[in-house]
Amino acid sequence: MGLLGWLFPKPADKIAKARKLMGDERFAEARLAVLDVDDPEAKAVVAEAEAALVRVNLERAVQRARAGDAEQAQSHLELAEQFHAGGQEALFEETRAEIQRIAVDSARDAVWDDLVTAAERRRKLGDDPGDFARSALHGEGAVRLYFGGDEPFGLPGLEIEPRAAEFVPPWVPDDRLRVVEALEGAWPERLHGHIRAAGEPLIDAMLALADRRPEAAVDALLDTPEDNPVTRFELGRAAAALGCHVAAIFALRQAREAADAPFTVGGLPVRVFGARCLRWAGARGPAWETMSDLEAADRDYDRHLYVALAMETGHLDEADAVLETLPDEDPAGPQLDAALTLRRALAAEVAAQPILADPSKQGSPALRKAAEATARRLQAEVDAVIAALKDLEAEEAGA
Numbered sequence: 001m002g003l004l005g006w007l008f009p010k011p012a013d014k015i016a017k018a019r020k021l022m023g024d025e026r027f028a029e030a031r032l033a034v035l036d037v038d039d040p041e042a043k044a045v046v047a048e049a050e051a052a053l054v055r056v057n058l059e060r061a062v063q064r065a066r067a068g069d070a071e072q073a074q075s076h077l078e079l080a081e082q083f084h085a086g087g088q089e090a091l092f093e094e095t096r097a098e099i100q101r102i103a104v105d106s107a108r109d110a111v112w113d114d115l116v117t118a119a120e121r122r123r124k125l126g127d128d129p130g131d132f133a134r135s136a137l138h139g140e141g142a143v144r145l146y147f148g149g150d151e152p153f154g155l156p157g158l159e160i161e162p163r164a165a166e167f168v169p170p171w172v173p174d175d176r177l178r179v180v181e182a183l184e185g186a187w188p189e190r191l192h193g194h195i196r197a198a199g200e201p202l203i204d205a206m207l208a209l210a211d212r213r214p215e216a217a218v219d220a221l222l223d224t225p226e227d228n229p230v231t232r233f234e235l236g237r238a239a240a241a242l243g244c245h246v247a248a249i250f251a252l253r254q255a256r257e258a259a260d261a262p263f264t265v266g267g268l269p270v271r272v273f274g275a276r277c278l279r280w281a282g283a284r285g286p287a288w289e290t291m292s293d294l295e296a297a298d299r300d301y302d303r304h305l306y307v308a309l310a311m312e313t314g315h316l317d318e319a320d321a322v323l324e325t326l327p328d329e330d331p332a333g334p335q336l337d338a339a340l341t342l343r344r345a346l347a348a349e350v351a352a353q354p355i356l357a358d359p360s361k362q363g364s365p366a367l368r369k370a371a372e373a374t375a376r377r378l379q380a381e382v383d384a385v386i387a388a389l390k391d392l393e394a395e396e397a398g399a
Contacts, residue, residue: 011037018045027052050083057083058095065099068106073099108250112222115239115247119215122242132243132280136162137212143304143332145339145389152346153371153378158308158339166273167241171266172210179203186266187230191259194230205234214241229259233270236277245281252277262298269298276305288313307336311343319343334392338385345381349374 014034021030022045031049034042061076077099080092127134141163149157171186172179183195183206195202201220208216217238224231236251252274256262262271271290278287288309291299299306303322310319319340326333350356353370361367 011039011042015039015041015045018042018049022049022052025052027056047085050085051088053083054080054088055091058091061095062098062102065102070103111244111247111250115218115242115244116222118242118244119218122215132162133214133241136164136167136241136243137214138164140164141304143308143335145335145386153375155342155346155378155382156339158311158335160276160279160304160308162276166268167209167214167237168212169206169209169266172206174210176203176207179206182206183230188263191229191263194228194258198224198228198231202231202234205231205238209234209238209241214238218242226254227258229255229263232258233265236273240273240277240280243280245277248277249274249281264298267301269294269301272298272301272305275309276302279305279309284309284312288315292318304332304336308339311336311340314347316340316343316347334389338389341385342378342381345378349377 014037018030018033021027021033027049031046031053034045037043057076057080061073061080064070064073064076077095080095084092122131122133139161142161144159144161145156146159147154147156151157169186171182173182180195180203183202184192187195201224205217205220208214208220214237217234221231221235221238224235226232232251232255236248236255239245239251240248252270256270256274262269264270271294275287275290278284278290291306291309292315299322303326307319307323310316310322319336323333323336323340326336353374355361355367355370356374358367
């Protein structure tokens, strides 16, 4: 090739060079070499190069995802989309599914690591008055209003104390030789084979839970097979007792998937326990979806939780309907009724002043004025509700 040929290569020369670059897997250079050539063979090279660049970038996206670099993984996905001219949709779907799987596995590993840390901390430090574990292992399920949460306009939230009987199973005997028998009495017969398959780690875990040592139960169960619904449920119970509610949600989901259907253990419905963990983890929407989908018998296991979640997700009529079914002597009734009164007052304010729910008005003088007026009226409602609760407490103390 002469000087002019080098400076102004013919289309055939450009195509030959591009083919060589393709053979060397220098796809981006091959594409650029013939991008401006108006020739069918050149266009074919461009199409091949772009298809190869799609594959390369999708492979790199998966590699970066495995390395924990989500930003670079997304960058490679975007590059692949730029080069995509159609026909590789299935490859994109497979790549995104793999990246999602990697993300889930990474998140799960982090959750289990946090659980191990929590177990180790309690093993070293024991009970801490501020820990969730203390409430879980000794609580009676009391319901009370509390201030200082993240409710709108500073309204009080609802605290539902854990029930110790759900974390310290009263049906577990002191005698190690009778633990399997007790488990079979608590679990559905169709899952008894998993109890026998679990062996000594499950027995160790149940004795630890009965002894108020959820950290020891975690040690015994963490490495048990994920397809054993019994060990995964009991791992979820132990994780929840330690306040590791995301880990508990993971374990309970594994238990349900392994069992192929919801189940009840010692009177405790797995879906109700899952809803509790979701609420403790701050996922009120999914917790309400779980509770609202329950059969009446399971829902009645914890009507307090149902009412609280219904209120917190704006289903005030549903909350009222179940609240009406509570017996008059239920000590949680006045607290739940007070919370519902305040929620209805808030709903009425929003209905009367739509600006309160208009995101486009954020920061506007009109919104500030409406919010200040609403806050004053709601504070009056709160004062009245708290005064009524105090009067009721005084009456009960006098009685």
